[in-house]
Every structure is written in structure tokens, then in C-alpha cells.
Amino acid sequence: MDQAGGTGPDGSPSGGGLRRDLSGRQVGMIAIGGAIGTGLFLGSGLAINIAGPAVIIAYAVAAFAALALAYALAEMVVVHPDAGGFGPIAQRYLGGLAGFVQRWIYWAAQVVNIGSEVVAAGLYVQFWYPQLPLWLPVVVFSVVMLAINASAVKYFGEFEYWFALIKVVTIVVFVLLGITYIVFGLPGRPATGVGALTEHDGFLPNGIGAVWLALTVVTFSYLGTEAVAVTASESRNPRRDVPRAARNMVLRLGLFYVLGMLVVVSILPWNQVSTEEDVTESPFVALFATAGIPAAAGIMNFVVLTAALSAMNTNLYVTARMTYSLAVDGYAPKWFAGLSPNGAPRRALLLSAGGLVLAAGISVFAESTAFPLLLGLALFGALITWLIIFASHLAFRRHRAAHDLPASPVRLPGAPVTTLLAMLFVAAVLLTTPFTEQFNTAWKAGVPFLLVLCLAYYLLRRRAAG
Template sequence: MAAPVTSRQGGQELHRDLSSRQIGMIAIGGAIGTGLFLGSGLAVSIAGPAVILAYVIAAAVTLILAYALAEMVVRHPEAGGFGAITQRYLGHGPGFVQRWLYWASQVTNIGSEVVAAGLYLRFWHPELPLWIPVIGFSVIMLAVNAASVRLFGRAEYWFAMIKVATIVAFIAIGLVTIFFGLPGHGATGFDGLTGNGGFAPNGYTAIFLALPVVTFAFLGTEALSVTAAESRNPAKDIPRAARRMVIRLALFYIVAMLIVVTIVPWQEVAQGGTINESPFVKVFSQAGLPAAATVMNFVVLTAVLSAMNTNLYVTARMSHSLAQDGYAPRWFGVVSPNGAPRRSLILSAIGLALAALASIFTPDSAFPFLVGLALFSALGTWFLIFVSHLAFRRRHRDEASPIKLAGAPYTTIIGMLFVAGVTIGTAFTKQFSEVWKAGVPFVIVLSLVYLYVRRRRDQSGS
């Protein structure tokens, strides 16, 4: 296995300015977004109340991923996160393909997120032309990322805190509604789990059909590894963030969805997709919360900006890492005096503009393709993380570490099989039918580009 070729001259080092609490919030914030607040209705429409089991399965695999990542990045807290680790343990080719594939997927997500943010702002100002908030939010988020990593960490901390506070309030209101009732409403109990066609109204096989949708909501936890290169104390901060993620993900996703399908008939939850139809709005409205839709629109807006903020951070670090390894122009490997890879951020800004334009002008043709590419590359990233962990464990099996994935290599293999199954399952999910059409050709193109770049490097003797 080839060791990574890196460059660490002056002006190329990232600054270690992220605190433990900021890393923890970045990690949990990356996994909580509109997939929970709005997209959960799609998963419920497929599996009914039994979708809870799908969330349990996906959460378990996500936690396996978090621990596998934490174990590796504690030993290798370097720029590029999981991409650099893949290159270290699987070779240059997989590292190149994974990082550029992930970069493309996240840039695509950024484009969709900035358009979504504009649409959510128009909830209050319908007359506002969409391009104004799209450009405005783009400039703001690029400015945050172009500043010091400390400013990014602070912004993401508070973005994530809003989401966390909303879910905690939701869970508290939901539990009171279930066990004690609210003014004008008696206690609902747990009859809603089985009272509308049964716990699995569409059959238990529907649980597996819902897994691609549910897993989509968990994507983003891999961003944990990218923060290691800018953590003040990665050996302490990364394990702590991973452990906190274990508790919070289990609580937020599983308990929140249990409350949703218990209080609101699953047929009504299945209609979710807009702010007014969000299952969270339905529960808050039942609790008598004034202007529930307005409050939730603010939360969803911050969730989208949080995701956009994190994705810009990740894409800039990915291209910076590739530049350091000689697989992108060296110009992008230079950082500003405050430690921000501003030149790499330019690449993300270009991609953001293209993705945003595609989502505005060709949503029926280009954008489904881009979404398919994003999901395929994210699942491919997870798969390669698990493969890298197997190689990592073979080399460091008996060495001490502040955090280790329990049950490895068996738990690692379980994660690999899960990702492979979900990827295959996307072929049977209407919303993700473009996954294979987009992902496979792009991987082939990246592989050919790698062979070309590698040949050029070998010929030049670099």
C-alpha cells in the first residue's frame, strides 16, 4: 500500500482552532437536516410506523461508521480526513476517486441547499425573486468559510444548537402528549403505532425499501473525520465527539420518529414535504404552539444553512488535501494567513454556482442526475471508509487507542454489507432511480482521469 505523498511547506498547514464542543456540534449537525424535519414523511409513506425499525438499523450502522472513523483519524489527524486515510491504506487510486467523488457530491448538495434556503426565505416573502436570497446566502456562507476556522466553528455550533434545541423541545412535548395529554387533548398513548392498518401496514419488506430514504438522512456524519486536522486536541476531541454522537443520534432520530408516528396517523405524516405538512409542525400545532409553521420554517432554514456551511468546509478541505497530494493544482493547496484554504474554496464556489443554476433552470433533467450522483458518492464514501478500516485494523490490531470500534472486523463487515444493500435498494426507490445512472459513469471518468494524472506524474518523476 502506497503512503500518501504530501506537502507541508509554509502556507499549506491548516490551523488547529476547533474546540471539542465545536467538533461535537459539527458532527451532530452534519447528520441532522431537512431529511429529518421534512424528508421523514417519505420514509413513513413507504414503511408506516415500522419505519422506526429502519431508523434503528440506519442509526446502528451510522454509529459503527462514527467509531470506525474516530479510531482511524485519532491516529491520522491530517487534512483530507477519510480521503487521506483511504489513500494511506488502499492506495492512491481509491483515495483520488473517493475525494473527487465526494467533492462533486457535496458541491451538488450545496447548490440544492442554497436554492432550498432561498425557497424557505420566500415562505415569509413570496414576492422575492429567488436569485436574490440564493446569491445572498452564497456570499454569506462563503465569507464565513473564507474567514478563520474558528469563525466557521462558532457559526456551525449555533446552527447545530438551534436544531438540537428544536428536537429536544419536540421530544419533550411529544412525551407529554403521549403520557399525560395537553390542554384540550387527552393522552394519546401508543395506539397510533398499531391503530391505522397495523405497525407494518405495507408489510415488513417495506422496512428495507425505506432504508435508502432513511440512510439519506444520516449522510453527513463522515464530516467528523475532516475536522481532525483542525482540532486543538484530536486524540481527546474526536473520541468525545464520536461518543456524544452515539447518544444524540439514537435519541434524536429514533425517539423523534417514534413520537411522530405515535401522535400523528402515519397516513398524515406520509403527506410531509412542505413546511406546513412537516410532521414536526403537526405535533407543535397540536400542542397549541402559535405559528408552528413559521417557527419550523426558521428551524429548517437554519438546518439548510448549517448543511451548506459544513459542506463548503468539507469540499474546501478535500480539494486542499488533493492539492497537497499532487492530484489537484498545487495552487489550491495554499492557505491564507488565518489558516483557511480560500483558494480551494474557489472551486466549491464555482460548483455551487453551477449546481444552483441547474436546480433553478433545469430541475426536471439535470438536477435529479446531480442528486443521484450525490447519493451514490456518499454511499461509496461510506463503503470505502469501512474497507479502509479493515485494512487499518490489520495493521494496528493490537495497538492501544483512545477509542476503538467494538466487534471489529465483524461490525465493519456489517457496515459494508449494509451500504452495499442500500445502494442496490436505490434501484427500487423511485426518488433515487438516477443513482446508478449518475454514479457509475462518473466513477469511470474519475478512474480514467486518475490514470492520466498518475502517468503524467510518473513521467515527470514527481
């Protein structure tokens, strides 16, 4: 029997509320796992094709915004570790409209991602079993991930820990192997040096403007950094675990993204890196194959399969908590605030499951028409969410200063200047999306949906007032 539950003012469970069963290591791995998805393994090839070796600059610049976001979130959620993470914080400091829009547009963006990830996972299985109908692995993975999320949060955390660890280990091995190849060489293969950075039409073969265009693809790879904030309400010690996860992300993102791309473009000619969304054409596969690693494509196929399932698992977790938070605040039917005896928001998970079915179905049967609009909505919604998070951080800082409240145990260095710079960067990337082939549907889908959400909020307010 499900029961309604919520959180107290300090974020602690009240009655039958969410359980604080996520350990520090689980929170940390969920944070880094959320920021490392198939965008790094596959989408990086597209970014390299656009910008050439200068893609390193794009990844470094986008890392600044992602790290600023992680620290801003950590600063706020240790003070307000509420269910829904940044959604209730936006409502507290920016008002009901911001809290409503942010949570629903983020929910929609993540549901689209869930649908695309489960279809991608099915395609990866077809790499080994090409005769297998796509719907079969899609259904199996959907059922398994929903079951994991319907269980106690500690089981979800453990599953995600090990799946995310596979991605982390793969990237570490990749970077170490690449550096060894560059500096010392490998058995039967002399050291490559870093000549590929400039030998093929220079470091900026397509100009500085191409680096900026590549930022839309690169920033898409960093989306998911915000997931760490949602774990605060179920962390055993959010004041310790969330800041630690944010700090660890600094080193890891620098290692995984910037150093990883440096290795790729130092060894492989940038104009030979494929842009096809095919696991066998991933820059990671190409480097493993060049280094003489046997079955490189098969190994990387397994890695990107786990990456897709990990991203799907985390996104289901996040969307369920967003729905639960909206229901608690009266912005979704109260029925969705029900919790199972183990503290899981299973009713809220059902709504995300419905979205998963819809997004997966569209990606299979309307890939060339409707699904590009959904992907555009996903990017638009995620970037709007980042903008509202930064706006919330500015308001959070002003409020605490105005009321002479103690500073948060963790603080974003350089704020509010850092916050404003990151905010301007995200806004500029959003304004650039119409000029990129991959995400030119972002505004076409995102703006109408944003207007619908605003209208829905005012209709709900009027109904509540009446």
C-alpha cells in the first residue's frame, strides 16, 4: 500500500517520506555517472569534426560552466536538501512559476533522454545480434530499469555505482593508454607525439567560429551534471556527500573530457574521426583499434551499452523525484506523492514510464520526423534548467546576505561573478542552437512547450484561488 510522504523544513523525511539510504560513494558515482554519457563516447566525434583539434578548447570552456553549476548546486542543496533538488529551491527564491516551469521542462527533457537511451541500448545489443527485433531489448531494458527504480533507493544507488564505475574505468584506461602511446609508444608502434594537433590544416582548421558551434554538441555532453542535487534528499549525509561529490567532479571532468579529447586529437587526424552515430566509429574505438587492442569495437560496444543503461537509470530516478516534488507542492496530482513501504515514489515513476514508452516509440517509428523535435526539446529544456539554477543561486546569495544568514558550508568560488559568467555562457549556447544542424529544432519545440507550461501554471493558480 502506497502512502503519501514529504520532507520537513530541513529536508529530513517526515512520516513516510523519502529514505536517506544513499551512501557517500553512491552519491559521488551518481554525480559523475550523470555527467558522463554516450555524448562523450559517441557525440565527441561530431564535435571533433566541427572544430578540429581546437575541440579541446570547447570542452575546457564547457567544463567551466558545468563545474560552476555543480558548485552552485552544492552550495544551495546542503542548506535545502529537499526532494526534487533544484526545483523547490527555484520556487523558494524565484517564485512559483520558476519552480513549476523548471521541474516540468526538466522532466520532459529527461524523459526524452530516457527514451533515446533505451532505444540506443537496444541498437547496441543488435551489434552482437543483428537479427534481434529492436523492440525486444527495448522492452526488456525498460522493465529491468523500472524494477530497479521501484526498489529501495539503496539498491538503485548500488546498481548505478557499478554501472557508472565501468564508464570511469574505461576512460581512465583510455587516457593512460593514449598518453603512453603519445610519449613512449606501444609494442610494435612508435610514439606518435602530438603532431596531429597541427599537421592537418592547423589547430583551428575551421576557424574560431567552428569552436563556438561545437559548443552546442559539447555542452550537450555535460548535461546530467545537475543530477547530483536530486540525491540530496536521500543522501545519508547531504552536508558532507553532496559537496564532496561536487569537488570530486572538478578533477574527474577535467580528466575525462579535456584530457580524453586531447588524447584523441593528438593521435588521430581530426578529419578522419567519423561523425556517424555508430559505436564502431567512436573515437574511442578508433584509438583502441589503432593501438592494436583486439575486439576494440566489441569492448566499446559493451561500454556504451552500460553508459546508456546508466544514463537511463539515473534519469528515471531524477524524473520520478521531480514528479514527486511537484505533487508535494500541488503542481501535479497529489496521487503522485504516494510512496511505497520502502520509500520509493512508485506512483511518480509510473508517469516517467509512460513518457519512456512514448519517447521510445517515437524514436523507433518516427525517427526522421518527430524525434528530432524531441531531442531539440531535451536540449532546450536542459539549458533552461541550468539558467534557472544559476538565477536561483544569485537569489540565494542575495537572500542570505540581506538576512545576515550564515554562509553555506560549500561556496562557488568567485560568485556572483562566476555565476553570471556561467549564466551568460549557457544563454549564448542556447541562442546558438538554431545555427547548428543537430539542434536547430531546439527553439521550434522548446519555446511552444515553455509557453504551454506558463499557461498551465496560471490556470492552476486561478483554479486554486477559485
